[in-house]
Amino acid sequence: MPIRTNRGRTAVYRRLWGWPLRSPRHLVGTLVILAVVLTAVGIMLPKAIEKPGQTAGRPGSSATSTSRPGVAAPVTVTSTLPPRLTTQPPPSSARPDQDGVRVAKEWVTAWANHPDGITAEQWLSGLKPYTTEEFLSGELTTVNPANIPATKIIGEPQVSSSVVGSMDVDVQTDGPKVRVTVVKTNPGWRVTKFTQAS
Template sequence: MPIRTNRGRTAVYRRLWGWPLRSPRHLIGTLVVLAVVLTALGILLPKAIGKPGQTAAGTGSSATSTSRPGIAAPVTVTSTLPPRLTTQPPPSSAPPDQDGVRVAKEWVTAWAKHPDGTTNEQWLNGLRPYTTEEYLATELTTVDLARITASRVTGEPVVVSSLAGSMDVDVPTDGPKVRVTVAKLNFGWRVTKYTQAG
């Protein structure tokens, strides 16, 4: 029997919308059904509609068919897209700068110079003209001078790698060979890191 009055319709609507709020079980059931419906729509709609601009077989070219009046067969238009760069090219090498090599050698000379009785502050002051302030404050202040076995530079430095703004230089000592990284800053070359060369 059809509902003929507005009051009857309102009661039916109130009953439908109020059903989920009658008990916690009704509310949870309604939320589960709603989640299933939304998930199904999210999966099925993109498949039914299709994705615009989809490329053929994952390549860089996409083909679209267009019909023109007066032409029986469809015309295929193919566009080739340029490849997308996924990685940055490696920095280009540059010829070694002799000022940077000189700074590396002088830094290792000051690093190895720590006769008995030298305090950490005196040692750091010897390194200060050749070192960045950040590296001096963060790393070199924790160095234990007793663990430095070298006392002097024994040969000429060798440039291991040279880029436009930095270099890695190996400096031989009477202890381990020291690899120094120097960077070109506004005020000249400065040491930013050192390790024992392999």
């Protein structure tokens, strides 16, 4: 009777584990088969774990119940809550505050005031009384006063929109029409943004 050793079993295991490394074709084939198996397990596992009662709460599924005589039918509770609001209602419009309009006009006057030789610091100090700190120390520090295409105001300011505590004011210059956003702060009305109006 022959003596059984682990040498034969080890050789079989070595051949099985070593097969994918024999050639690139074997390796690619092994990876493809492994990906297919993992995908199938990922699809089938949630369906196998799911309990029968969980399908009733899913959208698109209908809850059906069967009752036998003498057995109480299950009670289905439905909610009639209103849908959640995902957007804020638009703010109500308000009458324009003339102080805000005045600040917008004075800000555009200071913005357009950039004689030859003025430094950026001098130009910013002219805007400081009418501008919020965030806007003054942020976006306005990147502006070169020599590139501003206006030198003076040539028309009266027009309020394009006004809500409580904020308004947009259009001011015509000898260059573009400028739209200034002013907000009510503790020190008073201050400019927080400006763009070229259409």
